[in-house]
Amino acid sequence: MTPRRRFTVMDLFCGTGGFSKGFENSGPFDVIYGIDLLQSSIDTFALNHPDALVVAGDIRAVPRPEVAQRLAVDRGGVDVIIGGPPCQGFSSIRPNRSTTYDDPRNTLFEEFAAYVGYWRPQVFVFENVVGLATHNRGADLDAVLLAFSALGYRTDWRILNSGHFGVPQKRERLIVIGTRSEEPVVWPTPTHRGIFRTIGIQDKARMLRPGASDSGDLPPAWTVMDAIGDLPKIASGEFAVEYDALPHNAYQAARRGDAAELTLHNSTRHTARMLEIISYSGPNRSSIPTHLISTGFSSSYSRLAADEPAPTITVNFVHPASNKCIHPYLDRALTPREGARLQSYDDSFRFAGSNRTTIAKQIGNAVPPLLGRAIGSAVLEMLTRST
Template sequence: MKVFDLFCGTGGFSKGFEDIKEANFEVVFGIDMLSTSVETFKLNHKNAVGLSKDIRTVRRNEVEAMTGIKRGELDVLVGGPPCQGFSSLRPFRSTNDDDPRNTLFEEYASFVNYFRPKVFILENVVGLATHKKGQTLEIMQECFHSLGYETEWKLLNAAHFGVPQKRERFVMIGVEKGGEIKFPRPSHTYNGSTIGFKDKTKLLEPDENDINLAPAISTMDAIGDLPPILSGESAIKYLKSPLNQYQKERRKDHNDLSLHVATKHSEKMLEIIRHSGKNINCIPKHLITSGFSSCYSRLDANEPSVTITVNFVHPASNRCIHPVLNRALTPREGARIQSFDDDFKFFGSRTQITKQIGNAVPPLLGKAIANAISTIL
């Protein structure tokens, strides 16, 4: 089953599709503005065309020629149009032109209209649900309905799907009129605070009566087998066997450890880190001048991580200090928390790779959604 990945980044979302071997998904196309991300996408999707371009400059018939996929032959279109474009969203004007003034959402919709996928998935920030008091979402759904698709959307927490992270996302699924829409069922429970949204039917949450659900994967469940290096140190070999199923699945039979390189912190930062706790209030006032409540904060060992950001190797910007060691997370630990397998290949410098990891859709969340899509198809 053929998959296109728009605004693909590293391809973490679509990697989740290919990880379901019995469903036989094949990612054949990915496009993103960032060339380093596209190189990462191509390293992990060997049979796909990876394009590093502004989507507004690429004609649909060019993509058809590159991939050999004609109208009606595409099974799944996935992607998350960057949310900056939503503020200028207006009623959908045209579905098949290559107008450079189109918003990025309109480009996504134009791909839907041109290729007519059997299913599309639009993934985004949870703020999309309330943007302009719901007007933005209304315009988007009206657009898809005018193209002949039925849509449904939910707010998901990645921790409910086996990702060791409380990452909340908006997910819309569209099918051609008359088709059935299915969302994944949560596989894990997590009792911490979650999205505050007044219409509770839009929250995809675990069934409280389901006794078969596993507890959420914690931060240390995810990274506890990795060598305990200090600030400025690195490691290229595992020192112990996996301690649980999550670690075993991420490692597979992989022997070489990559990206486990800790930021070298200054003496002042190390002193701040030694005081760190759940929020910035744990830090003595004379050591810092300002910051958000989540800055200079330590992750809980026994809970899923907070949302990983693009700066998770720098404690001054967000909550990313290791649960027990006095340093920020390494890129490998960030990748584990994002549910990337250890053999997933990243292209670029350490800084570029850290940004790619922070921006990604967790592959395990992609896999859960892909499982639901495979039953639709």
């Protein structure tokens, strides 16, 4: 029997590697390269991708020929490039310039395009914020698509909500998939149903949602307590290192996997004043008596709904003053482990560092691995069709 071919993946602006870990979990993908500016994120990426070449630094300062030499992978030897460059500078994209030339003036998106132009992967996946679709009246997204077209790629884009793909969170991302093949772009099929709002996008066909005919056959999106309800009930300032209950559902069992110990389940030690504020917390900031707080977003100091998917997890989910992150029943913010569960990280995924805030930032910035796995499965179908 002929061994199944494996495909190589580069992860640019990789963060912790949640996106590429999802690809690895979806099929025969080998992540060979990751680069990111933040050392803490790169340390985590390296822990979970031990066979990859890992670079911490500004992508504009790392010449592509040097990367090729270190990888011992020639141009044309990379199958998939994925990543989400920060959204600053899209309006200054120069789509017709040579993207094989190392230029320190490049925008970060142009560096992503330069990698695509240099290695000529069969498929690339570009992910970004939903606002890119409407920013500058759509001109920025048009510039992105034109840049890829100039490189010879056919592209398509959609808005994906993580809740439709098994993530207990209403996190949306704009996904552009490009291919050198004449075969059409393949999109993942939603596995869960849920009604999630998208603001500002007029073209509903760009939203990848369950079809009306099959949505009734899909299970509902996982909720907050579906994700974290098996974790030990700890108070502010407490921690736990062992599970004290069996998984209650398939999501919890899958995230536990073969993890031998519970990690990162340590709560912020809130001040007496913050605990008083939390004791009043409800669905939004208006639940808090006005004499206790004077500033903050409408979602600050608010409690997560137990029976709904979480809103988008931010980088400050261990600090109630910043966002909606208070446990549905307990008077404290989420622990890093709970945040990781809501982002669909397996409990065995390792995070570098001992600082709670730093780890929370890594978790909040990530593409949920289960969303990555869904996209990886679609990309695998594209690759196997064209080979």
